[in-house]
Amino acid sequence: MEQFVRQKEDRSNSSRDWIRATRGAAILLVLAVAGAACATDSETGPLTTHDEDAKPGAVDARNPEARTAIGAFRSANAQAVALAAYQQGQLQAGRVVAAQKWGLKRAPLLPPAPPAKKPELKTEKGWETKSGGPGLPPVITRVPTKDKVIFLTMDDGSNKDPRLIRMMKELNIPYSAFLTDREAGEDGYAYFRRMHKAGVPMHNHTLTHPELRKMTYAQQYKEICGQQDNLKKAFGKRPPLFRPPYGDYNGDSLLAAKRCGVRAVPLWQQEVFPTKWDYRRADRRFHPGDIVLTHFRGSDEWDGTMPDVIRQVLKKADREGYAIARLEDYV
Ligand SMILES: [Zn+2]
Structure with a gap:
């Protein structure tokens, strides 16, 4: 717990309220542990309620360690706070271990709570001339937010490394996949179904990864809406997000996407390769809401x-003080 408090103290994050609350809870837990150490049996016995407003079952009595710590508090509210701190401490300890396992010095920053209301999206400046008119899905490279978060997206689907699913699950990092049928579907989507089961949303990246602008409306419709159908079959629903291959599209692409249920077209601000980064901004830093792109590729395709x-x-992200948040919570 001390390690948790210290680590939180020397890190900065936009979710300062969360950190303050957690730190407060952690201190309470330390007090709870100290209290429990010198409490009599009757005080740490059954976690019965002493306050009139106390709710039975507010404390998870299955865990003896938590029970001892939390039992020191007589008020149900204080018990609930102590339990939350205990669970947070357990979670943080797990995150530190996972970070070390995957070659990181410390656990990734936690994002703030998702916004109560998703921000309104408009096609960004510079992309609107290509967007083909009003009423079409907005084209964005970042999410309009002041939260110090970025969004991680992965495209295509040729590489199916089981370590990726494990790594992201153990580190609890959200990400979104944009799948091309030709590559992602070559095993009948078995790999991506496993990923989807682990909580990763699956979105549309066409059937065959063509240059859409060179195609007729009918051809584009087939590429985009055909993949919507495949993804519905594999994952149970038509995805709300579509990303055109190469970030290249015209009004027909957006119209076809709209007609088969696409709500927004997220492109990207930064693209990551094993040996280089591509940036759209000169400062090369993350900015709040940036969408980051990489690809499902392995060492057979890149370094x-x-x-x-x-x-x-x-x-x-750690160096620049950003947490990775879930794109679908904002878009
Ligand atoms: Zn692609």
Whole structure:
């Protein structure tokens, strides 16, 4: 717990309220542990309620360690806070271990709570001339937010490294996949179904990864809406997000996407490869709401593995004080 408090103290994050609350809870837990150490049996016995407003079952009595710590508090409210701190401490300890396992010096920053209301999206300046008119899905490279968060997205689907699913799950990092049928579907989406089961949303990146602008409306419709159908079959619903291959599209692409249920077209601000980064801004830093792109590729296609690439993103995010948030919570 001390390690948790110290680590939180020397890090900065936009979710300062969360940190303050957690730190307060952690201190309470330390007090609880100290209290429990000198409490009599009757005080740490059954976690019965002493306050009139106390609710039975507010404390998870299954865990003896938590029970001892939390039992020192007579008020149900204080018990609930102590339990939250205990669970947070357990969670943080797990995150530190996972970070070390995956080659990171410390656990990635936690994002703030998702916004109560998703921000309103408009096609960004510079992209609107291509967007084909009003009423079409907005094209964005970042999410309009002041939260110090970035969003991690991965495209195509040729590489199916099981370590990637494990790494992201153990580190609890959200990400979104944009799948091309030709590559992602070559095993009948078995790999991506496992990823989806681990909580990763699956979105549309066409059937065959063509240059859409060179195609007729009918051809584009087939590429985009055909993939919507495949993804519905594999994952149970038509995805709300579509990303055109190469970030290249015209009004027909957006119209076809709209007609088969696409709500927004997220492109990207930064693209990550094992040996280089591409930036749209000169300062090369993350900005709040930036969408980051990488690809499902392995060492047979480029100079590194998926965990290598993700590590780079996490290290840069850590250096610049950003947490990775879930794109679908904002878009
Ligand atoms: Zn692609």
